[in-house]
Amino acid sequence: MPAISRLALLVLAAASVQAQSVLEGIELFEQGRYTAAEAALEGLPDKRARAFVALARAATGRCGQAAGGLQAAFDEKSDRQVMRLAGLALARCRIAEKSFAGALSLLNLLASEFPDDGDVLYEIARLHLKAWNDAVERMFDKAPASFRVNQLSAEIFEIRGRFSEAVAEYRRAVEKNPRAINLHYRLGRALLMESHAPEALAAARREFEAELRLNPNDSVAEYQIARILEVEGEHEAARERLENAVRLDPDFSEALTALGRALSAQKSWPRAVELLERAVELAPQSESAHYNLMLAYRNAGRESEALAVKKRLDEMQRSPEGEFTDFLRRIGELPQQ
Amino acid sequence: MTRLLAALGLAAAAAAQSVNVAAEVGLTHVFPNGGDEAKTWILETTGSGAAWIDYDNDGDLDAFLVSGKGGVNRLYRNDEGRFADVTAAAGLESEGWGQGVCAGDYDNDGYTDFLVTYWGRNRLYRNLAGERFADVAASAGLLQDRVRYNTGCAFLDYDNDGDLDLFVANYLKFDFETTPRPGANPYCYYRSIPVACGPRGLPFDRNLLYRNDGEGGFTDVSVESGIAAPARNYALGVVTGDWNNDGRVDLYVACDRTPSLLYINRGGGKFEDEALFRGAALDADGRALSGMGVAAGDYDGDAAVDIFRTNFSDERSTLYRNRGAGDFDEATLAAGVGRNTRHVGWGAGFFDVDNDGWKDLLLVNGHVFPEAAGLESGIRYRQRSILYRNRGGGRFEDAAETAGPGVTETHAARGLALGDYDNDGRVEALINSQNEPPALIRFAGEPENSWIALKLEGVQSNRSAVGARVRVTAGGRSQVDSVRSGGSYLSQNDLRLHFGLGGAKAADVEIRWPSGLRQSLSGLAAGMTHRLVEAAPQAAVNP
Numbered sequence: 001m002p003a004i005s006r007l008a009l010l011v012l013a014a015a016s017v018q019a020q021s022v023l024e025g026i027e028l029f030e031q032g033r034y035t036a037a038e039a040a041l042e043g044l045p046d047k048r049a050r051a052f053v054a055l056a057r058a059a060t061g062r063c064g065q066a067a068g069g070l071q072a073a074f075d076e077k078s079d080r081q082v083m084r085l086a087g088l089a090l091a092r093c094r095i096a097e098k099s100f101a102g103a104l105s106l107l108n109l110l111a112s113e114f115p116d117d118g119d120v121l122y123e124i125a126r127l128h129l130k131a132w133n134d135a136v137e138r139m140f141d142k143a144p145a146s147f148r149v150n151q152l153s154a155e156i157f158e159i160r161g162r163f164s165e166a167v168a169e170y171r172r173a174v175e176k177n178p179r180a181i182n183l184h185y186r187l188g189r190a191l192l193m194e195s196h197a198p199e200a201l202a203a204a205r206r207e208f209e210a211e212l213r214l215n216p217n218d219s220v221a222e223y224q225i226a227r228i229l230e231v232e233g234e235h236e237a238a239r240e241r242l243e244n245a246v247r248l249d250p251d252f253s254e255a256l257t258a259l260g261r262a263l264s265a266q267k268s269w270p271r272a273v274e275l276l277e278r279a280v281e282l283a284p285q286s287e288s289a290h291y292n293l294m295l296a297y298r299n300a301g302r303e304s305e306a307l308a309v310k311k312r313l314d315e316m317q318r319s320p321e322g323e324f325t326d327f328l329r330r331i332g333e334l335p336q337q
Numbered sequence: 338m339t340r341l342l343a344a345l346g347l348a349a350a351a352a353a354q355s356v357n358v359a360a361e362v363g364l365t366h367v368f369p370n371g372g373d374e375a376k377t378w379i380l381e382t383t384g385s386g387a388a389w390i391d392y393d394n395d396g397d398l399d400a401f402l403v404s405g406k407g408g409v410n411r412l413y414r415n416d417e418g419r420f421a422d423v424t425a426a427a428g429l430e431s432e433g434w435g436q437g438v439c440a441g442d443y444d445n446d447g448y449t450d451f452l453v454t455y456w457g458r459n460r461l462y463r464n465l466a467g468e469r470f471a472d473v474a475a476s477a478g479l480l481q482d483r484v485r486y487n488t489g490c491a492f493l494d495y496d497n498d499g500d501l502d503l504f505v506a507n508y509l510k511f512d513f514e515t516t517p518r519p520g521a522n523p524y525c526y527y528r529s530i531p532v533a534c535g536p537r538g539l540p541f542d543r544n545l546l547y548r549n550d551g552e553g554g555f556t557d558v559s560v561e562s563g564i565a566a567p568a569r570n571y572a573l574g575v576v577t578g579d580w581n582n583d584g585r586v587d588l589y590v591a592c593d594r595t596p597s598l599l600y601i602n603r604g605g606g607k608f609e610d611e612a613l614f615r616g617a618a619l620d621a622d623g624r625a626l627s628g629m630g631v632a633a634g635d636y637d638g639d640a641a642v643d644i645f646r647t648n649f650s651d652e653r654s655t656l657y658r659n660r661g662a663g664d665f666d667e668a669t670l671a672a673g674v675g676r677n678t679r680h681v682g683w684g685a686g687f688f689d690v691d692n693d694g695w696k697d698l699l700l701v702n703g704h705v706f707p708e709a710a711g712l713e714s715g716i717r718y719r720q721r722s723i724l725y726r727n728r729g730g731g732r733f734e735d736a737a738e739t740a741g742p743g744v745t746e747t748h749a750a751r752g753l754a755l756g757d758y759d760n761d762g763r764v765e766a767l768i769n770s771q772n773e774p775p776a777l778i779r780f781a782g783e784p785e786n787s788w789i790a791l792k793l794e795g796v797q798s799n800r801s802a803v804g805a806r807v808r809v810t811a812g813g814r815s816q817v818d819s820v821r822s823g824g825s826y827l828s829q830n831d832l833r834l835h836f837g838l839g840g841a842k843a844a845d846v847e848i849r850w851p852s853g854l855r856q857s858l859s860g861l862a863a864g865m866t867h868r869l870v871e872a873a874p875q876a877a878v879n880p
Contacts, residue, residue, distance in 0.1 A: 160529050161528040161529045162528070162529060195678070195679065195715060196651065196653075196676075196678035196679075197676075197678065197679055197715075198676060230670050231670060231675055231676060232676075233670065233671075233673055235670075235671070261621060265666070265671065286623075287623040287624075288622045288623035288624070289623075290623065291619060291622075291623030292621070292623065294614070295616050295666070298614070298616070298664065299660075299664075299666070306614070307614070310613060310614050313613065313623075314613070317596070
């Protein structure tokens with residue numbers, strides 16, 4: 001064998017040993033043995049080795065030591081998988097340092113590269129949660145007596161479906177600042193979320209009326225009162241309230257739909273159809289507007305137009321089974337197809 | 338109670354006073370149905386139904402109640418107003434997750450048969466001369482290819498050939514191995530507490546239609562009839578009716594969390610779901626609600642049969658007014674039945690509680706989740722019933738609070754069957770509740786009005802006369818109704834038709850039989866049950 005060939009073989013063998021070491025180091029990292037991985041990879045003249053050393057340091061909480069290596073691995077875009085891991089680790093480090101703006105810009109870059117990646121989306125959600133938590137903490141610390149503290153508590157209870165507690169917090173907020181715009185409205189809405197019993201309807205209506213006294217142009221409060229009046233069987237009063245809501249906000253699609261439906265019930269077909277057509281135009285994804293327009297056409301004897309709207313409604317009605325089955329498959333509750 | 342009120346001089350002012358007489362007439366067995374403090378599976382939440390069936394043709398109604406796992410279905414023979422458990426003697430002992438019941442004389446031998454639906458294998462009980470029953474599901478071709486979650490059912494003669502076919506609703510696909518447990522995913526929570534998963538997130542199944550071959554067997558015609566479509570609905574309660582008045586029986590199916598179904602019979606053995614266009618699938622806001630039970634009746638006296646559907650709490654029960662040709666408008670709020678939203682509604686039925694000639698409405702309730710009782714939202718697991726009194730003019734009045742303890746006592750109710758078990762002219766309510774003895778609600782205390790009951794017997798038509806449409810005219814008013822198998826929530830009402838007549842002493846009756854034959858009888862005396870045989874010139878007094 002010529003000398004040059006022997007040298008080439010030696011070089012190849014050394015490269016092969018090095019490559020084997022890199023792979024072993026990465027495997028240790030994947031097993032979660034970060035210290036061993038760092039030891040195995042440190043000093044190896046390989047870009048991936050350097051990246052995984054940085055990843056191992058970040059994984060063991062040494063973000064300061066890891067930052068340079070992570071940034072280099074993120075900027076080096078030839079290996080997308082390494083870039084993704086480095087970007088995620090760097091983002092976690094920045095969140096831990098409360099450098100939210102830096103983390104956000106990094107995660108936005110990652111999201112543009114990996115738009116459907118669960119880990120990336122999770123970190124974005126975590127970032128917002130963390131920032132939200134920090135802001136809330138500051139608010140409780142700096143302005144504990146503000147009605148906004150109660151309002152925020154109420155909104156959190158609402159999200160968690162604990163409506164009676166939400167109502168109590170809104171009431172405290174209203175007590176502290178009865179003239180705050182939108183607070184009576186939110187209280188009224190929470191009362192309706194808790195119950196539609198007659199006493200709840202009456203209490204909610206009082207709050208919507210209070211909101212209107214503060215802001216007589218609040219079309220949404222008018223609309224809510226109209227819906228309560230409908231339940232109470234006061235259909236003419238409800239219709240008048242809906243007329244008010246539509247006058248205040250001619251583009252209020254829910255109010256247009258409700259008024260169109262009320263006029264349909266009175267067999268005032270031309271105006272009902274006109275309002276419902278407008279509602280559909282304003283809210284092309286509203287099943288309620290389409291459904292009521294379909295029925296108004298049908299009852300007015302305009303069957304072909306009713307059938308055309310029905311076709312559109314059929315297309316809009318997505319199967320909940322599909323929606324939820326897909327979801328369950330994604331979270332592993334059902335086998336993948 | 339009536340005597341007490343009379344003694345106090347309150348009888349004239351009191352509403353129909355109700356009382357639960359189940360214990361005193363011998364209905365004391367508990368009917369198990371899953372957990373009473375917590376439920377792991379949706380299967381524990383849906384059972385079970387109740388039925389009034391005169392199985393021995395002695396002229397009074399016997400009671401049948403379906404049980405969940407851990408108990409047995411029971412048949413009680415009516416012995417002059419007291420009920421004797423004849424389950425074993427009648428050959429009806431069976432275990433499993435029983436769901437619904439529907440009745441009809443499918444073999445036209447003069448004795449009423451019935452089907453019991455299960456999560457698992459359905460049982461078709463053939464009535465052997467009023468003495469015993471035989472489960473003939475296998476020989477009749479009703480065994481299924483796999484475990485199905487069968488719920489509501491109804492016998493109906495969809496092809497008008499004189500024998501009863503069979504519809505069976507299917508809720509969803511469920512098994513203990515793959516269904517997630519409470520709290521397993523975001524769709525297994527109710528108001529932040531972990532509860533049994535479903536229906537959303539669980540796979541749909543399709544409904545079933547079986548054609549009676551006239552010789553004791555059934556053939557699955559679900560696919561070719563169109564009943565198997567659209568299979569995107571969680572189907573529970575079933576009621577039959579000729580909504581578009583074309584002489585062919587249609588089907589309405591209450592569906593949970595999905596649009597309800599209105600299968601219009603197009604003839605030639607074909608059905609088409611037209612619920613959306615006809616306005617009976619959704620509520621007025623275009624939302625699919627959690628339909629459970631369903632009742633049919635002409636509440637506004639316009640000779641068009643309307644539909645009432647019970648739904649979940651935070652939703653309104655839904656009243657669909659028939660515009661006359663099978664197109665519906667939601668009339669819930671206009672009719673005054675939209676204010677009760679705390680209850681989870683199940684069984685429901687139109688009946689004339691005071692015999693004033695206007696059909697009232699009873700619905701029975703009970704929450705799905707026992708765990709919800711711990712919430713601070715006023716939600717209760719056991720809930721009272723609701724009685725709506727029909728005031729005429731298309732308006733109801735909520736009379737529950739003044740209707741007496743039979744209505745206001747609380748249960749985890751499911752099935753409701755209506756029938757006059759003691760033939761005294763007042764209709765009683767048989768209620769099957771989870772893990773409780775049944776309730777038998779009697780109503781009394783109103784000024785006496787007259788009534789008439791009609792037991793129809795087909796000759797060319799099916800012998801149970803299921804699908805026959807009857808118009809009764811008395812005192813200047815007409816009422817319509819039909820003989821129906823199934824209905825309410827997984828239950829069977831009396832197959833006889835009962836009409837309140839107000840002060841009238843006699844009534845004229847017109848019948849449109851499923852065969853197409855029209856028959857008129859004049860001057861039938863009030864205050865009794867008349868047996869009306871297809872094409873026979875005169876009525877007989879029942880039995």
